[in-house]
Amino acid sequence: MKNQITFSLIILLLAQSSAIAQHGHSQEQKPDPRYSVFGPPIPAIWKFQLSHLQKDGENVSALNLYRKDQRDKTLFFTILNNGLDNTNQYRVQQISGGVILYPFKDDDRYQLDVGGTLDKTIDTTLYNSTIFSRFTWRPSRAQWIRLGAEYFDGYEPGHSTQLFNESSLNSFYLATKYKTGFFSTFAVVGRGTINTNLNDRFGVGGLIDGQFNTFLFGGYIKSTDEKEDVRTLAIGRWSSFRPDGLPSGVFIWKHRSDYDFQLGGIFFGGRNQFVAPAAIGMITGMFVSSTTLRVNSQLRQRKLMTITDDYTNSDFAAYYVHLNQKIDENAHVGFTVVQFFMYFTDTKYSIFSEPVIGIHYNEETKPEFDMATFSLVDKTENFWSYQLGVIIADKFMLDAIHFPTRSGFTLAVSYLLK
Secondary structure, three states: HHEEEEHHHHHHHHHHHHHHHHHHHHHOOOOOOHHHOOOOOOOOEEEEEEEEEEEEEEEEEEEEEEEEEEEEEEEEEEEEEEEEEEEOOOEEEEEEEEEEEEEOOOOOOOEEEEEEEEEEEEOOOOOOEEEEEEEEEEEEEEEEEEEEEEEEEEEOOOOOOOOEEEEEEEEEEEEEEEOOOEEEEEEEEEEEOOOOEEEEEEEEEEEEEOOOHHHEEEEEEEOOOOHHHHHEEEEEEEEEOOOOOOOOOEEEEEOOOOOEEEEEEEEEEEOOOOHHHHHHHHHHHHHHHHHOOEEEEEEEHOOOOOOOOOOHOOEEEEEEEEEEEEOOOOOOOEEEEEEEEOOOOOOOOOOOOOEEEEEEEEEEEEEEEOOOOOOOEEEEEEEEEEEEEEEEEEOEEEEEEEEHHHEEEEEEEEEEEO
């Protein structure tokens, strides 16, 4: 019965796509199909970053890079030593990378994302591997349809008699979105296996465009395993392409029984770039990724920089991020971060320009092995950190974060190639 429902929904989505594509092409005034989504091309920017984190006995080094054009980041790569893996938060040596391709004559309507991660657990011979891919077709400006798949093979934390247990995950999904007037509808269907448990997932969502660029989103994904049921809510305001002087912002809440994620941000100033495509892409990614099992995948987020440059999208920005993920009956991993940035875009002295000041409040929760009970228990700590950054000779970005109470720091040097 479940297979019949899945097959019927897939046929319905494909039929809807074909009808909408014909209608959309008949109504459009034949814009250049290569730039139907992202606008005209702009010169690509390459960013190479070397970084080092040192605090409380942790020494993490990384080499990161990305390529960014009008289509956002289309190439990303990182080599990480002594970092934390994506989900279980134990120490690994890691290589991650991915690419976004437009295989049919560079046409934006056909987009292929491919990426993966290979990491080795430190002090062991154990390896973890993740591969993901997705293909997106945009038959018209009003709709897209996406087919995605993901695979993981590796290890998760065990217990006193066995430190690591073998684990394998795989999933695939079909998703679509269609916009009419001020309302957009989303639908997603998927199937995934966690070790030996096979589950089907079905979801719907809706996005309402309000007055003054405000928006409201709600979505729900139902699984045959109730522990995988996911609720996603979002509210906010995106910025006009020509800044109107009003702040923009977003708050997203994503929840299931073993996972809670919240993301908030307020952006204001003349460089406010939280425009509609950025807001809709963020919300869509949050909703659809609920079917892909790896809820904290760096690759899908494409946030591979040790110190990111998100603050460059606005003169003033405030961020709130909260993650709490259950990894054991008695243990969780997570963090809460509140950040405020002031970005001085018109400031220049000699070879130095565009300084940034950041103040961060951090709360981290991570599992710790308790010798008395031979089990993992939660350990939570709070601390402040401060960030300073500057661009040197219009080519190099120097950023540093200091953790006074933890006698630690993060230092990143980036090279910008335009």
